[in-house]
Amino acid sequence: MHSSRGDPEVRHLLLLFLFLAAWEAGSGQVHYSVPEEAKHGTFVGRIAQDLGLELAELVPRLFQLDSRSRGDLLEVNVQNGILFVNSRIDREELCGRSAGCSIHLEVIVDKPLQVFHVEVEVKDINDNAPLFPATQKNLFIAESRPLDSHFSLEGASDADIGANAVLTYRLSPNDYFSLDVPANDEDAKPLGLVLKKLLDREESPELHLFLMATDGGKPELTGTIQLLITVLDANDNAPTFDRTLYKVKLPENVPSGTLVIKLNASDLDEGLNGNIVYSFTNDVPASVKSKFHIDPSSGEITVIGHIDYEESKSYKIQIEATDKGSPPLASHCTVLVDVIDANDNVPELVVKTLWLPVKEDAQTGTVIALISVTDKDAGVNGQVTCSLTPHTPFKLVSTFKNYYSLVLDGALDRESVPAYDLVVTARDGGAPALSASASVSVEVADVNDNAPAFAQPEYTVFVKENNPPGCHIFTVSAQDADAQENALVSYSLVERRVGERSLSSYVSVHAESGKVYALQPLDHEELELLQFQVSARDAGFPPLGSNVTLQVFVLDENDNEPTLLPPASASGSGSGSWSAAGVAGVARSEVVARSVGAGHVVAKVRAVDADSGYNAWLSYELQAVAGGAAGLFRVGLYTGEVSTTRALDEADAPRQRLLVLVKDHGEPALTATATVLVSLVESGQALKTSSRVSAGVPGPEAALVDVNVYLIVAICAVSSLLVLTLLLYTALRCSAPAAEGACGPGKPRLVCSSAVGSWSCSQQRRQRVCSGEGPPKTDLMAFSPSLPPCPASADGPRQPNPDWRYSASLRAGMHSSVHLEEAGILRAGPGGPDQQWPTVSSATPEPEAGEVSPPVGAGVNSNSWTFKYGPGNPKQSGPGELPDKFIIPGSPAIISIRQEPTNSQIDKSDFITFGKKEETKKKKKKKKGNKMQEKKEKGNSTTDNSDQ
Structure with a gap:
């Protein structure tokens, strides 16, 4: 018999199945096909070209092929972009009997990252021959069986699919049997033998036949089974089932013992010939027998194993019903169990x-x-x-x-x-x-997107001068929010020039720790403020950085001894000069007439100290000397003026040796000594000596006129400069208001004063103007010179009053109108230099006399100073008289000085104030008062004053 492969309905179903499989396979990006069992190197497709990739970029872009756990069945040659077979492909091993079989590939390239999906369909070839369950089958057929009796046979199976699995059967030529082949797998009638001639056991007790199965592949493959038919006698009726095919639906995961179906077969015979026994046929695989059990007597099929839809979607069970006759007769049926899926698998x-x-x-x-x-x-x-x-x-x-x-x-x-x-x-x-x-x-x-950050934009550091070289003065620390090398911070100096030298000659910074070291001893007298920047930079690429400003204030230490200045003439009757006096200091000689009275200034010791603050506050003491007249002379505590305490008489030794000790207020105090040799002579000799000393020098009256002229010219020049500066500043402010932030305060200024009323500003102040860097200017210095006095009255010359009384409130800060600048030797006018004083701030006039607020050290600002004379202490007249008003260049402060006549009442106008404005009326009133005071002082007699 021939199979019904040409059936139109079957052909249409097959075409539809192939179309759906092709459509499913074509849903990927690229689709290829390759026959199974292809040799190594078999061409599959130009995958690089089909994916739109250039051959030259396959290697740089890290071309990768992922076959989803399919091993290395397929490979790509990155040189030519061809997909080829790398190892044996067995479609039956990959997909079993599934209609479609594909290998899913993922192509991954980098730079930029792209993922492509490729589907390679594996075509089936006829590489599997039909296979019967056994090589031989024994059949027992009674000779009494009628014609057209059907004897079921076990068909062959083919692992291939499609036409390669369509089998045709042929039976070896014989006279007794013909082959009955079902039209398809769903046909209820199984493959079997049909008796076409009655059997005769005596004529042919055994028959040897061959059953051959041929598939539809090209070339055709065949399988063969030998049929050994034994002809039996007697039992005429075989058991029969009510149906030849049973279909059952069984949910997966049913418990063991669940009834699948109960079969029922009948036998027309009686006795043992009608007693039926149920069993699985020999061709039922072990996997089915492990899942199901059939009761031999009742025909009930029950579940004994785990039913898993994912393991098998259906089970085909061949059942045989055999009677107990002799010989026994049997019949067959098929139970088809369809497993229903349950949601029992987690994704x-x-x-x-x-x-x-x-x-x-x-x-x-x-x-x-x-x-x-x-x-x-x-x-x-x-x-x-x-x-x-x-x-x-x-x-x-x-x-x-x-x-x-x-x-x-x-x-x-x-x-x-x-x-x-x-x-x-x-x-x-x-x-x-x-x-x-x-x-x-x-x-x-991490990427380097954070710059190192300091906790503060600016740090203020105080360092004492004379530090040891290499000492640690400060540690800067910047934090970087990045990680690893992007957060590795290194420090360096932002190099600049400090005067004539580079910044790196003063300080250094450790690149890793951020510790700042002073490379050499710092000198407060040379450098009060060292301002520089430290840069913090990370190690990222590109590196990021930030800067922090350090203001290093060098604090003063008492490391400078008082220095004696060249002397000036102290009186009209004496003159002298300094000379070496051994290790004790310097000496000078003075000639004094015996006719002078008490309070006569014999000499004035002048000294300065390069330090600042208390370290530069000098005091003078008169040391006892062997052989000197006790109590004859005294020295002003802060003025250094050596004067007589009483009138001279004949009993006083003609030569007096005075030792003046100059001492600062540092800790410990440093001192210097000056020796004054006083020669007591008669009045006539004193005048001659004075004439010899002052030969070629104009008289006192001419000197006074010269000094006044110089002061007037200087005041006018400075006033004009201030007015011009204010006008220029106002014009710049009005024309460029946005530049206000760029005009910072100038370098700190120092205002100093002494106990006798002499005061000055620093010589080296530098002031910046908004329009640009101006050249350094020398500040104005006002002082009380110790020139020879004017012609004395009948009572004798008047002496300068050392009783300056002042008060001031101190306030720390760095932004007031008057600042500490540099400690230097102050220079004055004809009267010689005067001692430097620190500044104070925020002066508040105190009406009480006799109070002295001590000066302060470096780093203290001053808004104003207030001075006043104590009652009953007239000021010195003549050339030493202070001008009534001064203007400090580069500063908005105006210094005004009020003078009062002897025994006048204390008034608020008696103060020397630093202010921003002065009314025009006060200026005129002060000038008139000064002229009247000068006339009065020329005619007044000298009075004794006690030192304070």
Whole structure:
């Protein structure tokens, strides 16, 4: 008999099946096909060309081929971009008897990252011959069986599919049997032998036949089984089933012992010939026998093993019913069990590829990972959807069936979140739904996007002068929010010039620790403020940096002894000069007439100290000397003026040796000594000596006129300069208001004063003007010179009053109108230099006399000073008289001085004030008062004053 392969309905079903398989396979991006069992190197397709990739970029872009656990069946030659067979492909091993069989490939290239999906269909070839369950089958047929009796046979199986698995059967030629072949697998009538001639056991007790199965492949393959037929006698009726095919639906995961079906066969014979026994046929595989059991007596088929839809979707069970006759007769039926799927498989998540870590400056859309999802269930139970938690700058993008890409969906900041722990959840569509989760840890890689930052933009450091070389004065520290080398901070100096020298000759900074060292001893007298910048730079690429400003104030120490200045003439009757006096100091000689009275100034010791503050505050003491007249002379505590305490008489020694000790107020105090040799002579000799000393020098009256002229010219020049500066400043302010922030205060200024009213500003003040860097200017210095007095009255010359009384409140700060600048030797006018004093701030006039607020050290500012004379202490008249008003160049302060006549009442106008404004009326009133005071003082007699 021939099979019904040409049936039109079967052909249409086959074409429809092939069309659906081709459509499913073509849903990928690129589709190829290759026959199974192809040799190594067999051409599959030009994959690089089909994917639009250049051959030259395959290697640089890290071309990768992933075959989803299919091993190395296929490979790509990166030189020519050809996909070829790398190892043996067995379609039956890959897909079994499935209608479609494909190998899914993933092509991954980098720079930029791209993922392509390629599907290679494996074509079936006729490489499997039909196979019977056994090589021989024994049949026992009673000779009494009628014609056309049907004897079931076990058909062959072919592992191939399609036409290669369509089998045709042929029976070896004989006289008794013909072959009955079913039209298809669904046909109820099984393959069997049909008796066409009555058997005669005596004529032919055994028959040897061959059954051959041939498939439809090219070339054809065949399988053969030998049929050994034994002719039996007697039992005429065989058992019969009510149906030859039973179909049963059985849910998976049913418990053991569940009844599948109860079979019922009948036999017309009686007795043992009608007693039926049920059993599985010999061709039932062991896998079926492990799942099901049939009761021999009742014919009930029950479940004894685990029924899993994913393991087998259906079971075909051949049942045989045999009577107990002799010989026994049998009949067959088929039980087809269809397994119903249940949602018993959790989705499987596999994170295939991770590109980690992710740089924090990665662009949106960057692929982080590839994720594949599978579910062994079928239908809705196998439909899986994926979600991502928690809410993060990432998202899942479906790229292919059951494939997802984890991509960047927002900006990253490693300093805020260094890593993300993501949870990918896959959930199927079953009821109830099953889900599975997979954790993905995404580390954010650092980029250099944070510059080192200092805690403060500026630091103030105080360092005592005379520090040891290399001493640590400060430590700068900058923090960088980045990581690893991007947070590795190194420090360096921002080089600049400090005077004639470079900054690096003064200080250095350790590159790693940020410690700042002084490379040499600092000298307060040379450098009060060292301002520089330290740069902090990280090691990233490109490196980022920031600067911090350090203001190093050099604090003064008492390291300078008082220095004696060249003397000036102290009286009209004496003159002298300094000369060496051994290790004790210097000496000078003075000639004094015996006719002078008490309070006569014999000499004035002048000294300065290069230090500042208390260290530069000098006091004078008269030391006892052997052989000197006790109590004859005294020295002003702060003026240094040596004067007589009483009138001279004949009993006083003609030569007096005075030792003046000059001492500062430092800790410990430093001193200097000056020796004054006083010669007492008669009045006539004193005049001659004075004439010899002052020969060629104009008289006192001419000197007074010269000094006044010089002072008037200087005051006018300075006033004009101040007015011009104010006008220029106002014009610049009005024309460029935006530049106000660039006009910072000038370098600090120093205002000094002494106990006798002499005061000055620093010589080296430098003032910046908004319009540009101006040249350094020398500040105005006002003083009380010790010139020879004017012609005395009948009562004798008047002496200068040392009783200056002042008060001031101190306030620390660095931004007032008068600042400490540099400690230097102050220079004055004709009267010689005067001692320097520190400044104080925020003066508040005190009406009480006799109070002295001590000066302060470096770093203290001053807004104003207030001085006043004590009652009953007239000022010195003549050339030493102070001008009534001064203007300090480069500063808005106006210094006004009020003088009062002897025994006048204390008034607020008696103060010397630093202010920003003076009224015009006060200026005129002061000038008139000064002229009247000068006339009065020329006619007044000298009075004795006690030192304070």
